[in-house]
Every structure is written in structure tokens, then in C-alpha cells.
Amino acid sequence: xxxxxxxxxxxxxxxxxxxxxxxxxxxxxxxxxxxxxxxxxxxxxxxxxxxxxxxxxxxxxxxxxxxxxxxxxxxxxxxxxxxxxxxxxxxxxx
Amino acid sequence: xxxxxxxxxxxxxxxxxxxxxxxxxxxxxxxxxxxxxxxxxxxxxxxxxxxxxxxxxxxxxxxxxxxxxxxxxxxxxxxxxxxxxxxxxxxxxxxxxxxxxxxxxxxxxxxxxxxxxxxxxxxxxxxxxxxxxxxxxxxxxxxxxxxxxxxxxxxxxxxxxxxxxxxxxxxxxxxxxxxxxxxxxxxxxxxxxxxxxxxxxxxxxxxxxxxxxxxxxxxxxxxxxxxxxxxxxxxxxxxxxxxxxxxxxxxxxxxxxxxxxxxxxxxxxxxxxxxxxxxxxxxxxxxxxxxxxxxxxxxxxxxxxxxxxxxxxxxxxxxxxxxxxxxxxxxxxxxxxxxxxxxxxxxxxxxxxxxxxxxxxxxxxxxxxxxxxxxxxxxxxxxxxxxxxxxxxxxxxxxxxxxxxxxxxxxxx
Numbered sequence: 001x002x003x004x005x006x007x008x009x010x011x012x013x014x015x016x017x018x019x020x021x022x023x024x025x026x027x028x029x030x031x032x033x034x035x036x037x038x039x040x041x042x043x044x045x046x047x048x049x050x051x052x053x054x055x056x057x058x059x060x061x062x063x064x065x066x067x068x069x070x071x072x073x074x075x076x077x078x079x080x081x082x083x084x085x086x087x088x089x090x091x092x093x094x
Numbered sequence: 095x096x097x098x099x100x101x102x103x104x105x106x107x108x109x110x111x112x113x114x115x116x117x118x119x120x121x122x123x124x125x126x127x128x129x130x131x132x133x134x135x136x137x138x139x140x141x142x143x144x145x146x147x148x149x150x151x152x153x154x155x156x157x158x159x160x161x162x163x164x165x166x167x168x169x170x171x172x173x174x175x176x177x178x179x180x181x182x183x184x185x186x187x188x189x190x191x192x193x194x195x196x197x198x199x200x201x202x203x204x205x206x207x208x209x210x211x212x213x214x215x216x217x218x219x220x221x222x223x224x225x226x227x228x229x230x231x232x233x234x235x236x237x238x239x240x241x242x243x244x245x246x247x248x249x250x251x252x253x254x255x256x257x258x259x260x261x262x263x264x265x266x267x268x269x270x271x272x273x274x275x276x277x278x279x280x281x282x283x284x285x286x287x288x289x290x291x292x293x294x295x296x297x298x299x300x301x302x303x304x305x306x307x308x309x310x311x312x313x314x315x316x317x318x319x320x321x322x323x324x325x326x327x328x329x330x331x332x333x334x335x336x337x338x339x340x341x342x343x344x345x346x347x348x349x350x351x352x353x354x355x356x357x358x359x360x361x362x363x364x365x366x367x368x369x370x371x372x373x374x375x376x377x378x379x380x381x382x383x384x385x386x387x388x389x390x391x392x393x394x395x396x397x398x399x400x401x402x403x404x405x406x407x408x409x410x411x412x413x414x415x416x417x418x419x420x421x422x423x424x425x426x427x428x429x430x431x432x433x434x435x436x437x438x439x440x441x442x443x444x445x446x447x448x449x450x451x452x453x454x455x456x457x458x459x460x461x462x463x464x465x466x467x468x469x470x471x472x473x474x475x476x477x478x479x480x481x482x483x484x485x486x487x488x489x490x491x492x493x494x495x496x497x498x499x500x501x502x503x504x505x506x507x
Contacts, residue, residue, distance in 0.1 A: 010204070044221060048205035051236035052228040059204040089204040 001027050001081040003034055007045065008088045014044035025079070031062055032075040034085050049087055059090040140217030141173035143506055148462050149215075150470050150503040151196070152478055153182030156496035158198050160216065165505075167468055167482050170491045176216055183457070184243040184256070187504035188269065191251035194506050197270050199240025199256070207237050209256065211270050227256055227264055227273040233280065235260055241298040242457075243270070249306025257297035261288060261314040279328050284317065284347050291315035291350055291369075298456060299351070304358040311354060311364070311379060318349035319366065321379050331379030338370050353456045355398045357405035365408045365435070367398035367456075372410055374435045385435025386410070391422040397459035401484065402467050406434040409441075409469065409485055411454045420451040428471065428485045444488035445471075445479060452477070457500035464505060472498030 005021045012019050023037040032054070039046020049060050054075075056062065062069045063086040069077040079085060143149060143162040150161040157175030177200045184199030196212040198219070209227050210219045229235040242257035256264040256273055262280050264273035279285075288295055293315065301311035308325030318332040330347040337349045350369035357363060365385075366373040371393050372386030386393040392412040401407035409430050414422040421427070427442040446452060453474045462468040469481045471488070476495035479488045 043223065047208075047226070047228070048202070051206060052231070053234060053236045055236070057204065057206055092203070 001025060001029075003029075003037075003079055003081075004084045005034065005038055006084060006086045008086075010089060011045050011048060011087060014048060015042040018042075027081065029079050030073075030075065031064065031069045031077045031079060031085070034079055035062070035075070038087075045087075059092045061088050061090050062086070063088065137219075138174045138176055138178075138216065140212070140215040142171070143215060145506050147506050148464065148468060148503060149187050149506055150460070150462070150468075150478070150480070150491070150501060151185040151187060151198075152472055152492075152495065152498055153185045153198070153457075153500040153502075154476070154496035154498050155181050158182040158185060158200070158216075159492075159495060161470075161478065161480075161491050165464070167462075167464075167480070170480075172492050173216060176219065177210070181239070181499065183499045184240045185500055185502045186243040186245055186254075187502065187506070188245040188254065189504055189507040190245060190248050191269075192507060193269075195269060197243045197245075197254065199243050201239045207240050207258075209240055209243070209270060209273070222271040227258070229262070230275055233275070235262070238294065239296065241296045242300050244300040244302055246302045247304050247306045253302075255300045255302060255310075257300050257312060259294045259296035261285070261295045261297040261317065263297055263300070263312055278322070278326050279312070279320065282320070282328050284330060287347075288314060288317040289348065299354050301354050301356050301364070304356070304361050309361075309378065311356075313351040313354050313366075315352070316348060316350035316369070318347045319351050319354060319379050320347075323378075332382070333380065334375075334382035334384075335366065335368055335373055336371065336384070337368075352396045353398045355400040355408060357400045358402070360405035363405055363434075365398050365400060367395050367410055368393075369416060370394050372398070372435065383435075385431070386438065389438045390429055391427075394419075395454075396456040397454055399459050399461055399469065402461055402463045403465045404432065407432045407484070408435065409459070410438075411459060411471070413453060420453050421446075424449045424451060426450050426452045426454075426473075428469070428481075428488075430485050441481075441485035442488060443486065444481075444490075455499060457502075458498050460501040460503045462503035462505060468503060470501045470503050472501040474498065 141160050152159040157178040159174035161170045163170045180200040180202045186197040188195040198210045201207045212219045238259045244255045246253035252269050254266040254270040263276040266273045297314050299313035303309040311321040321331045322328045332349045335349045336344045352367045355365045362378050364375045373382040374385045375382045390412050395413045399409045412422040425447040426445040427440045429438045430441050431438045458472040471479045474497045477493045478491045480491045481488045
């Protein structure tokens with residue numbers, strides 16, 4: 001199935017300028033699978049979203065449609081067909 | 095950003111819309127998307143400098159800046175910021191092998207750490223792909239911050255060392271493009287007992303062998319000084335360093351070495367600014383002797399610098415106590431020894447000395463290696479001071495920067 005990923009503007013320089021990335025992923029996939037697919041296409045985005053152990057960075061949020069994955073099942077949150085996954089910086093910062 | 099000419103008003107100029115702001119006719123699915131936050135400021139152009147010019151890289155909590163000047167160091171030009179909004183705790187100008195490569199260890203609070211390099215004085219920066227500085231999978235660790243980037247000696251022109259948090263040493267053999275973990279230190283049995291200092295458990299200081307040999311020293315807060323003499327076997331080397339924050343007797347490790355300084359022509363001699371105490375070793379850390387007590391207004395401080403032209407001349411910036419951490423006596427002063435620590439004298443004409451509660455971090459003090467040496471002092475309040483007469487007189491080179499994390503000076507090849 002196809003999933004559309006929207007990237008925050010601050011991530012776009014690391015995705016060749018793209019703000020939208022359409023990915024082919026398996027039916028029944030989860031946020032982790034989508035981020036794996038995203039990292040395969042844009043590794044510089046991938047390591048900004050998760051550290052090398054695979055943990056979602058503390059100040060990055062991933063939304064499945066309107067829902068923050070942190071409020072659901074985290075990286076194992078199911079991503080339904082046709083969902084829009086948004087990768088956004090949190091309001092926190094230094 | 096996408097340029098759209100405004101057709102529906104009398105405005106005579108184009109307006110700029112964010113790339114995701116939907117133009118008219120966008121399907122509902124697109125229009126429903128809220129434009130994401132976060133805008134990257136335009137990158138700064140490269141610095142304008144040439145061979146023989148002095149470059150002072152100033153890493154701050156909000157990006158990397160540079161001060162440049164001709165060899166006389168009388169008139170300075172400021173460039174940057176590069177990586178605006180990111181913390182630059184590590185920076186280096188690698189002028190070995192005929193190149194002038196800038197290295198920057200950046201940390202985005204949102205997107206994590208990375209190492210960037212530029213071979214055109216900051217005009218363009220690149221991040222190596224696919225490899226970058228990261229822990230191997232089997233360690234289960236992740237890099238939180240790059241604390242130090244240290245080009246090795248001229249005899250090893252492609253070797254660059256990196257110190258990171260959590261405390262680990264990395265080596266690059268391609269000029270900083272890719273790094274690999276130094277396993278021998280990572281696997282040291284002490285590591286599991288190392289405790290973090292206020293800045294985290296970081297490997298913040300690297301002392302490469304200036305002759306190109308295998309000897310190497312590192313400092314970890316709060317574990318102390320570790321050394322290898324053969325390039326593979328590591329040992330704690332803190333004998334004589336007394337940590338007042340631990341019950342006696344002094345342990346083999348657990349010291350809080352804030353900074354280590356070495357002279358390139360006398361590499362056996364090291365100076366340490368400890369978390370209380372200024373120490374000297376003449377056997378590359380085999381034993382240490384306190385050289386600051388009752389001579390300095392405070393033996394607490396962070397940076398220590400050895401004069402590149404005299405192995406017996408060193409500089410410290412005493413701070414008032416570990417609980418206050420501001421310039422002792424309300425005067426920002428550099429204290430200098432010219433006899434290896436036997437005596438110290440204040441220098442500092444031109445530095446703020448009237449209720450001046452400034453502070454300087456461990457990498458906020460550097461030298462350019464010239465003769466006479468240029469000394470550069472960056473503060474947590476965003477000033478950079480410079481001296482070209484051994485610290486006798488100082489000038490403010492710039493002000494109103496974000497808090498300064500590191501100051502690294504070198505001469506362009």
C-alpha cells in the first residue's frame with residue numbers, strides 16, 4: 001500500500017528539498033516500518049528522526065493523520081492505508 | 095520556498111509562500127494539511143580569508159561563527175552563523191595535507207548530532223553519506239553530542255579523533271568523513287562505573303601524539319585522564335589528582351579532569367585543570383603534581399592552555415568555586431605561569447574587571463599556534479577576547495554572540 005509522509009520544513013534539505021515522500025509499505029505496517037522505508041530513501045532524514053538504536057528522538061513527533069504516535073502505541077502504532085504520516089519537530093528546543 | 099506572483103491585488107511585488115501553502119485549486123486533501131513549523135534561516139556565506147590568515151572558530155549554543163584576520167591579527171572580521179540554532183560544542187580547522195577543512199560537531203535539540211565538513215571555508219558544508227559518526231549496533235548506545243574533534247599530527251594527515259557523549263572515542267582515517275569506535279577504550283572495564291559530570295558523561299578532551307606515534311590521551315568527565323602508550327591498551331592515569339568531591343584516598347579513576355593541555359615539542363609534559371586543582375605531569379600522566387594551590391585566587395576552572403612557543407608557559411581562568419562558577423573576585427582574569435606552575439601571575443588588561451561575573455567553558459580558550467601566540471577567550475555571555483602578547487593585554491574581538499561553547503584557532507594553509 002502507499003503511505004504519504006509529510007516532512008517538516010527543517011527536514012526537507014535532508015530529503016533533497018522534498019516535503020512529501022510517498023512510500024510503498026506492506027499492509028498492516030506500523031510507524032516503525034514507515035520510518036524504516038523513509039530512512040531507506042532519505043538516510044539523513046532517518047537519523048534525524050531516530051537515533052542509531054532506533055529510538056524516536058525526544059523532540060520529534062510522528063503523527064498518523066491527526067494522532068501523535070506517542071499517544072498511541074509509539075513506533076508500533078498501526079498505519080492504515082491512505083494515512084498521512086507527519087514528521088514534525090516538537091515545540092521544545094534549546 | 096516557492097515564488098508566486100500576486101495576481102489578485104495591486105501589490106507590485108511578488109509574495110513568497112511557504113512551499114506547502116496550497117495554491118488555489120489544491121485538492122482538499124492537500125489543503126487540509128497544516129503547514130509544519132520550523133524555518134531554517136538562510137545559511138551564511140563562507141568566510142573571506144586566505145593563506146596565512148588566522149581563523150578563530152567560535153562554536154556557540156546557536157551555531158558556528160568565525161573570526162578571521164591577517165597574520166598581524168589587528169583587524170578582525172566575523173562570519174557565520176552556520177548551523178543556526180544548533181549547538182556547536184566541537185570545531186576544528188584542519189590545515190594538514192595542503193587542505194583547509196573546517197569540521198563542526200553540531201547538535202540539534204530536535205534532530206540530534208552530526209559532524210559536518212567544509213573545504214571552502216564555510217561556503218558549503220557536507221555531511222558524509224551513508225556513514226556518519228554513530229555507535230555500532232551491538233553497543234546499544236547512541237551519540238548524544240560530539241564534544242571534541244581533534245586532527246592528529248601532521249604525520250597522520252587523514253586521522254581525526256572525535257570524543258562524544260556518552261563517553262567514547264572515535265577515529266577517522268579519511269579526514270573526518272567517516273568514524274569508527276575505538277573499541278579498546280569502549281571495552282575498558284572501568285567504563286561501566288564512570289559517572290557523568292554536569293555536562294553529561296562525555297569524552298571532551300583528546301591529546302594526540304604530536305610525533306605521530308601511537309600514544310594518546312583522553313579525558314572523561316567524571317572519570318579522569320586515560321592514556322594508551324601502545325595505541326591499544328588503555329589505563330587510568332590520575333595518580334596524584336585529588337578529587338575533593340570523593341572521600342579519600344584518591345581513587346584510580348573518578349576524577350573530573352576539565353581540560354588537558356600539551357606542548358607539541360615536549361609531549362611528556364601535560365597540564366590539567368581539574369574540578370579543583372591545577373596539575374602538572376612530566377611523564378604523560380604517570381604521576382601528577384598540584385601546581386596552583388595558594389598561588390591562584392581559585393584552583394577551580396575549566397580551560398587550560400599551553401603557550402605554543404614555550405612548554406613552561408600555561409594559562410588558566412580561575413572561577414569562583416564549583417557552586418558559583420563565575421570569574422573569581424568579579425574580575426575576568428587570565429593567570430599565567432612561565433615556569434611550569436611554580437609561580438602564577440595575573441594578566442588581563444583589557445578584560446572586564448568590575449563586577450564582571452563571566453564564565454569560560456572548558457573549550458572556550460584556545461591559541462592559534464603562532465609566534466607570538468594569539469590567545470582567544472570566549473565567554474558564556476557571548477564575548478570573544480583576544481591577546482597577541484602572551485595575555486598581557488586583551489581586546490574584545492566580538493560581542494553579543496550566543497553562549498560560547500568552544501574556541502578553536504588555527505592558521506590557514
